[in-house]
Amino acid sequence: MTYSYRTIISSGALIAGLIFYGVYHELVVVSIMPLRSMKTFSPNISMKKKVVKLIFWHEEAWHTEDVDVIWSDTNMVHNIHLIINRWLSVLDEEKVMDKKVTLQSVILSPSSREAFLSFDRNPLKFEDAAYVKLMWCEGLLKTIRDNGIPIESLRFLVHHAPLDDEHIDLAFSWPISGFLNTVAVPAQIPQSGSTSGTDEVARNFHLRSTTTPRPFTIMIDPAGDAKHAGRMLEDNFERGVTLQCANYLKGELERKYANVRVVLTRFPGETLEPLQNANFANRLQVDFYMSIHFYQDFENNPAIFLFRYVKHPTDRWAKTYVPLSLISYDQVHLIQNRLTDRWSSLMYESFKKTTQSGVKNLAIPFLPLKGIYAPALGIEVGLRHKNDWQHYISPCIQALGEIISADPGLKS
Numbered sequence: 013m014t015y016s017y018r019t020i021i022s023s024g025a026l027i028a029g030l031i032f033y034g035v036y037h038e039l040v041v042v043s044i045m046p047l048r049s050m051k052t053f054s055p056n057i058s059m060k061k062k063v064v065k066l067i068f069w070h071e072e073a074w075h076t077e078d079v080d081v082i083w084s085d086t087n088m089v090h091n092i093h094l095i096i097n098r099w100l101s102v103l104d105e106e107k108v109m110d111k112k113v114t115l116q117s118v119i120l121s122p123s124s125r126e127a128f129l130s131f132d133r134n135p136l137k138f139e140d141a142a143y144v145k146l147m148w149c150e151g152l153l154k155t156i157r158d159n160g161i162p163i164e165s166l167r168f169l170v171h172h173a174p175l176d177d178e179h180i181d182l183a184f185s186w187p188i189s190g191f192l193n194t195v196a197v198p199a200q201i202p203q204s205g206s207t208s209g210t211d212e213v214a215r216n217f218h219l220r221s222t223t224t225p226r227p228f229t230i231m232i233d234p235a236g237d238a239k240h241a242g243r244m245l246e247d248n249f250e251r252g253v254t255l256q257c258a259n260y261l262k263g264e265l266e267r268k269y270a271n272v273r274v275v276l277t278r279f280p281g282e283t284l285e286p287l288q289n290a291n292f293a294n295r296l297q298v299d300f301y302m303s304i305h306f307y308q309d310f311e312n313n314p315a316i317f318l319f320r321y322v323k324h325p326t327d328r329w330a331k332t333y334v335p336l337s338l339i340s341y342d343q344v345h346l347i348q349n350r351l352t353d354r355w356s357s358l359m360y361e362s363f364k365k366t367t368q369s370g371v372k373n374l375a376i377p378f379l380p381l382k383g384i385y386a387p388a389l390g391i392e393v394g395l396r397h398k399n400d401w402q403h404y405i406s407p408c409i410q411a412l413g414e415i416i417s418a419d420p421g422l423k424s
Contacts, residue, residue: 058085066099067154069147070108072312077102091161092127093118099155100135108148110137116171125162126185130169134176139243141307142179142392143317146191146376149180153190163188178240179305179392181377184323184342191325191376227273228416230265231293233303233380234258234276237284243307245398254304255280257401261304264409272416287341290383294344300355300415301388303380306401309394314369316404319390320356321345321381341383352387355415359389362411367404369393 062083067076079098084090096115103109113135119128136145149168156163165185168175175182236242236251243250255278262274275296277289293301309315323342327349345352353375360373381388393404 059083060085064095064098064159065155066095066102067158068099068103068106068108068151069144070106074151075106088124088161088163089118089120092129092156092163095155095159095161096129096152099152109135125164126167127163127165128167128169128172130172131175132171134170136175136177136180138178139307141309141315141317141394142305142319142376142378142390143315143372143374145177145180146374149182149186150190150192153186153188157188157190177379178242179379181321181323181379181382184377186377187324189325191322191374193325227271228269228300229273229275229296229298230412231275231277231289231296231298231301231386232258232261233289233301234278235303235305235380237278238281239283242305245306245308245395248398250306253306253395253398253401257304257306257405260402261405261408264405265412268409269413269416287383289380290341293388294383294385298386300412301381301384301386302412303378303388303390305380305390305392306395307392308396310396312394314396314400315394316363316367316369316371317390317392318356318360318363318371318373319378319381319392320352320375321378321384321388321390322349322375323377325375327375344383344385345381345388347385348387352389355387355418356389358414358418359411362414363407366407366410 059082062081063078064081064083065076065078067074069075079102081094081098083094093115096118100109100113100115104112111133114132116130116132119130120126121128136148153166156166165187167185168182234251234254234257236249236254238251241249241251242254245253258276262276265272265274275298277292278284322345327346339347356373360371363369363371378390381390391408393401395401
């Protein structure tokens with residue numbers, strides 16, 4: 013039997029089309045696995061049956077599920093790869109995630125204390141609240157930690173490239189302990205003349221004089237820009253709603269406080285570059301930085317999240333800063349971390365008194381606050397309707413008033 017070139021080409025095109033269709037609709041999965049990960053399937057590995065605990069966050073609560081796996085006594089790569097893929101499968105079954113995600117490969121550092129996890133797609137849903145994304149990461153860390161895998165940190169990747177997200181900073185390895193135990197210090201503000209330690213050095217560096225009055229400068233960052241529309245809020249985008257809120261908040265603050273100056277990070281139609289806001293705030297030497305974020309939430313009760321930027325849970329411990337010394341942009345938040353903790357506690361207590369919404373105060377790698385010297389807080393609120401932000405203006409002004417009146421360098 014002979015075949016013409018036309019028949020061969022048509023058959024090849026048909027087969028290629030079927031393969032492409034299968035890959036596109038995830039009926040066929042193609043995975044390129046590094047040689048180190050291939051050790052997972054070595055027949056010489058000692059295997060045994062073991063029950064592992066899978067932990068995940070869903071519907072405002074922690075859930076656990078025990079599953080049987082084939083565990084290796086010697087191959088940590090196999091164990092991590094297996095347990096995370098089982099964890100992802102459970103999340104898919106419970107409808108925690110809106111897409112099927114698979115862990116492609118696991119690579120260990122030379123010391124075997126850091127694991128690089130490469131997924132086949134971004135597991136974080138863009139429309140979700142930053143807190144939901146945080147709890148996804150914390151659930152994975154908790155699953156690895158509670159099953160006794162001796163890893164100190166995890167790096168999240170997609171196709172062996174850094175995992176990008178607009179809210180959570182995943183540019184570095186996350187400690188296996190997570191960030192949920194990072195709490196704020198008590199809201200005790202030193203009186204004028206009694207500031208000590210890191211805060212005193214910070215104020216000297218900031219050139220804030222107690223003898224020469226100047227306005228208390230607040231920089232407000234409405235999330236989004238002309239290029240990044242943000243999350244959907246009914247028939248609008250986050251960038252438009254946050255800008256409305258920021259403009260209204262600016263007018264109310266300047267009307268109520270004569271000694272307060274409010275600066276916005278952007279105007280309609282403006283596009284921002286990475287770290288542009290941080291550079292703007294640091295050059296202007298603002299006294300307080302606040303980033304505003306909204307997301308759509310029809311199912312849960314309205315919630316207010318206060319975020320502070322940390323790169324490691326130990327960032328909240330006392331740090332010593334030497335004036336005129338060099339410090340990297342991802343560590344600059346340490347200069348005034350104690351003052352940031354105190355002011356976030358003041359806002360937290362104020363919101364608890366003035367709103368019916370649940371309030372959480374967390375120190376996490378909240379990306380919009382990265383690289384900012386001044387005390388900086390991110391506020392994220394779940395809205396049922398796009399105009400519900402108006403309900404939070406008065407509580408926000410009152411909370412900011414607590415900070416303004418607590419600043420010992422402010423003169424009326």
